[in-house]
Amino acid sequence: MSCLALSLQPANGSDILLQTREWFPPARALGALSAFRQTRRLLAANKNPQSSGGDDAYAAESIGDDPLAASSGQVIVGVESRYRIVYRLVNGIYVLGITVADHDNSVNVFDCIHIVNQAVSVIVTACRGVDVTPEKLSRKYAEIYMALDIVLRGVSSIRLAAMLASMHGDNIAKMVHSALNAENKIRGADNWANVEVHSVEQQTGIEAFSKTSFELPPETLAAGDEVAASLAPVSQPVAEQQEEPQTKPEESSAEKDPFAASEAINKPQELVGGFKKTRDPSATDLTLALAGLEVTTLPPPEATQSTHINVEGFEGNYGGVEFGTEQASIGETFEAFSDAWGGGLDPSEFVGTKTAPKPQGLGGLELLQTGPDGAPKATVAGSGAGTPLESLLVTKTEMKGPEMYISEVINAEFRESLLARVGLMGVVYLRTLPPKTSGDKETEFSFRVEGTSAVKRFVIQNSCVSTLDNGMFHVRTASADEPIPIIKYSLLPRLIPLPLRVRLIKRHTGSLLSVMIQYASNPDLSAPLDDVTFTLKLPVDPTLLNVSPKAVLNRSEKEVKWHVTEIPQKGTPGRLRVRMPVDSSEDDEEIEVVCYVQFAVQGIQSLSGVSLHPASEGKTDFYEVSHRFESGVYICN
Template sequence: MSCLALSLQPTNGPDILLQTREWFPPARALVALSGFRQTRLAFASGKHQSSDDAGDAALVGDDPLAASSGQVIVGVESRYRVIYRLVNAIYVLGVTTVDDDSINVFECISIVNQAVSVIVTACRGVDVTPEKLSKKYAEVYMALDIVLRGVSNIRLAAMLATMHGESIAKMVHSAIDTENKIRGADSWSNVEQHSVEHEAGMESFSNARFELPPETLAAGDEVAASIAPVNQGLSEQDGQQMEESQEQKDPFAASEALNKPEALVGEFKKDKDMDSDVTKSLVGLEVTPLPPAEAAQPTHISVEGFEGDYGGIEFSIEESSLRETFEGFNDAFGGGLDASEFVGPTKVAKREGLGGLEFLQTGVADGTTAAAASAGGTPLENLLVQKSEMKGPEMHISEEIQAEFRESLLARVGLMGVVYLKTLPPKTGEKETEFSFRIDGTTSFKRVVMQSSRVSSLGNGMFHVRTSASEEPIPILKYSLLPHSTPVPLRVRVIKRHSGTLLSVMIQYVSNPDLPAPLNDVTFVLKLPVDPTLLKVSPKAVLNRSERELKWHVQEIPLKGSPGRLRASMPIDSNEEDVEDEIEVVCSVKFSMQGTKTLSGVSLWPAAEGKTDFYVVNHKVESGAYICN
C-alpha cells in the first residue's frame, strides 16, 4: 500500500491526530513522526549534518523542510518516508515505506493533498489552527479515515460538501452511490432488478399462445366471401372479352363511344312502371306541408315601456321601422334610448360635453363658476395622468433599515440595499440589455451578493449587466452595511412611569441632521399592555382596541429642530400589574422616503463619463423592524 498513516503535527505542541491502517502498528507510526520532529527541529536550529555522517535521517530534494511541502526519510533500522505539507502552522504528514519498487510515491502525495483539502474545509479557510480543528474533530477524524483507504475526487467533493451541513453518518454512508448519482448511472441493485423484470417479460411473451374459437373463424370466412366473392367459372362471353382485351390495340384509334347514341343521363332509360315505383317509395314518409300564405306577411311587434308606447318593429322591413321608432339608432354616441323624451310634450335639452366629467378637474359644482360653465367641457386627454415613456434601462436602489432602541441606547442596527434594473418591455423589440455601470460609496459595505447569471464583476466597483428583457424590475445586487457605519435616520426614546394605577408613556424622537431629505409621513405605533378604559393622549392619536395599538401620524420631521414628544396616559388596575418591570411598552416606527440620494450614500454611475447606457430614477428608503422598548 502507498500510504500507511496520516497525522496532523503542529509546529509547536503535541500531535493533534494520528490515523493508521489496521495492519500498521501505531507505535511504528509514532517512531516515524518523532523522527520527523527531531529532523525538523535540527534543521530549524542549524545543527543538522549531512546524510553521510548521520544515518538517522536522509533528505530527498534540496532542503525540503525549508519549503511548504516535500519529503524526508527518517529512522535507522526501520526507515520510513514522510511526505509533508505545511498549512499555516500545522504539518500534514503521510507515512510510507522507503522501498520504491512496491509503492507509488505519487499516490501517497495525492492522499496527503486530499487530507489538506479536508482540514482546510473543516476550518473554512487556510487559517488552520488546533482550536478550529478541535471543533470539527469528529468530522476530520472520519474524513481522514476514509481518505487513508482511498477515495475518488467525486466522493471527496461530496464529503467536503456535507462536512458542515450534515451529520457524520451522512458523510460515511451516503457516499456509496455518490459517483453513480453524479455520473447519472444507476446502482447495480437497480440495474439487476430491471434486467430481471425484462427477462421475465420476454419469457412470458414468448410462451404466450393465442387461439381463436372456430365460431369466430367461420364468421370471418363468411364476411370475406361476401366482400370478395370467388368466381367459380368464367362464361364464354367473359372469356372472349378477356381474349380481346389481351390483343394489342392501336393507341391512336378512335373511341367507340362516338358511335353510341346520345343518352340523357348515362344509360338511363325510362321505364313504364317508373311512376308506380316512385309512388311506392314515398309511402310511409312524412312530408312537411307548406306554410300558409299569411305567414309571409310582415309581423308587427309593439314595444311598450313605463312612459308609454315606443312604437313597433316590422320584421320584413326591420331597418326602416327601427329608424322610425328609435331616432339615431346607428349613431355611436348621442342617439339611442332616452326615457326623458317621453315624459312631456317638450324634450329636455341634452347637455354638451361628457356629462359632468368636465368639472372633475376644477372640483366645483354645476353652475358655480361662469368660466367652468362656458368652457363646454374639458378634453378627456387632459384629465388623464401623463406617464413618461422609458428612454432606456432604468436603475434604482431600494434600502431597508432596521434598528432597535432600548430606552435611549441603540442596541442593534442593520441596513440592506437592493439594486433594481428595469429593462425596456419586450414588446418594444429589445431582446437583451447589456451595459456596464459603477457603484460609489462602498467603503462601509459588509457583504455584497450579485446575481451571477445576469451580472459579472469587473473589479474596482465596476459591474457588467447582460440580461433579457422583462416587464418587472430585476434585483441584480444586494448589499449590507457594517453596523458602526450604518446611519440612523431617526433616534427614538420611550419613557414610562407607573405611579399607583396611572401609567404614563412619553415618546421622544429627533431626526438625523445629515439626512438628504426630511422624513415625511412618519407613523409611530405604541403597543399598549392592556385595553385602556380611559386614555389621554397628546397630540391626537388613533386607538385600535382590537390590536391594542395607539398610532400617531407626523406629517414632517425637520432635520434641525427640537425633539418631538408624544404622550399618553391610562389607568391600569393594580391587581393585574403590581410590578413596574412586568409592564412592557413597545413603540415601532414606520417611514419611507424617495429621492435622488440614498441613506447609505451609495450611488450609481455609468462606466464611462458622458455615456447614458441607463437612467437612474428616484431611490427608495423604508423602515423595517424599527422599534424601541
C-alpha cells in the first residue's frame, strides 16, 4: 500500500494521534515519527543531519532545496529501516503520512500525498477553519480518529464529502456506515433523512412479515388434498370398500357434472403388472415382484473364491488369484503403467505413416509339409530336369479375397505363484489383395466382432473403418502390400485368460542357491503350447552349475535357457531346477532371480475369445485366417 500510517504531530509537544494499518507495527511508526522530530530540530538549529555520518540513528535525506521550511514536502528518515514521510503544516500541526522509501518506484508517492491532503481536510473541517490547535482537536478526537481510519484505508471523494458534512453532531455511526448511500446523497438522488426513513420502514416490514401468519382458504386445501391423494393413495377401510358397489349405480343414474373432478385421483395408482397384496405366507413380496421377469442366476459361492490349481509337490496353494479389493487396487495401479499392462490405446497411434509390423511367421513357409508324406507324389513324380526348385519346395496359394486375423500380446508377472499384474492387447489386421492383382481397386465390406464381453477399451482406425453399432463395422480402404491394423483393443485384467501358470521358488542356504521353476498349461486352450522358452537370469556367473533337465548356459548374459517343445494341456506340472554355489559375502544381500517366458501360438481361435464373422450369414466378404497370440513381458520373480 502507498500509505502505512497517519499522524498528527505539533511543532512543540508530544504527538496527538497515530493511526496505522493492521500489518504495520506501531513501534516502527513511532520510530519514524521520532526521527522526523529529531530532523526538524536539527534543521531548526541550522545543522545538517548528513554531517553526522552513518552512525547517527536519525540521519535524514533531504528532498528539495529547503526541507521543512515550507508548509509541505517530503523527507526520508532512518538508517537501517528507512521511511519516506510526506508532511503538511497546518497552523503549527504537522499532518504526517508514513510510507517506505522506494528506490525502485514500487510505491505510488502521489497516492500518499493525496491521503495526506484528505487528512488535512478532515482536521480543518473538525476545527471549523485553518486555526487548528491541539485543544480543538481534542474536542473532536473521536470523529477525527474514525475519519482518519477510513481515509487511511482508501475513500472516494464522494464519501469524503459525506463524512465531512456529518462531522459535527452525533453522526459517528453515519460517518462509518455511509458507504452504501453516500453517493446517492451527494449526487442528489435522496437525502439522508429519507434514506434513513426508508431503511427503518424496510426493517419494520421484514419484522412484521416474519411474525404474521394466515390460514389458507378451504378451496386451496381441497385442491391440495386431491393432489396428495393422487400421489400417495390412502387405503380405505373394508366397510367403505363394500359400500362402494352399492353406491355406484345411483351415481351413474344421476347426471354428472362435466366439470367435476375426475374420480381417477381417488383410485390407488397401480404399479407395473398390477401387483396385489396376497395373504399367502409362502409367497413373499420379493418372489411376486420377480415373477415373470428374466432374472440372471447368481454364480455359486465357489465362483467368488480364489482360483486354485492343485499341483503336485508345491508348498501351499498354487495359482491363487484373489479378486478382492487388493487385486483390484493392484490392477488399477498397473493398468496405465505402460503399454504392456493395458495402456497405450490411443487413436493418435493411427496418425502418420507408420508401417504395420509384419507378423512373425515362418517367412512364407507356412504351407510347407515336413512329414513323411510331405511333398505330393504327383509333383515329385512329375518333376523333371528343368523343373524350378521353388515349385518343389513351396506350394503357395493365391489370395481369394481380403483376409483378416487377430494378433494378441499377453503380459503377466508372477511373484512366486501369485499373479501380480496382467494385461492383454490385441490388434485386428486386414490383408487386402495386392495392388497388382486388384488393379488399385478399393476393398469394401462389412463384418461383425463377437466375444467382446471382456474388452475394456476399443479403438478403431477412423480413416478406413466406421462403426455401424451392435458390433458391426464397415471397412473401405485402398489396396496395400502390408497388413493394415484396423482395430486395437485391451481386456479387463480380471477377465484375461492365462495360457501358462509359472511359479518360481528360491532357497538360499549357506553358500548354495537352489531355484525351481514349475509351470502348468491352461486346460481350456484350443491347442497345447509349443516351443516355449524359459530364461532364468542368474545373480552371478556360476563356477559350478547343476541343472535338470539339460539347459543352455550363456555366461556373458548370466542366464540359463530351457526349450520345452510341448506343454500338455492336462498333465503333471513341469519342473526346471538349478543349483549353484554363490559367494559367502553375498549372504546378507537379497539375491534376485527372474524367469522370462517366451511362447507364440497360431491357431483358429484367439486367446481372448474375440472372433470375426461376416455381416450376413452365408456371405463371404472376407476370409478369416489363423489367429496368433504371443507372450510380451511374461516374467516370474
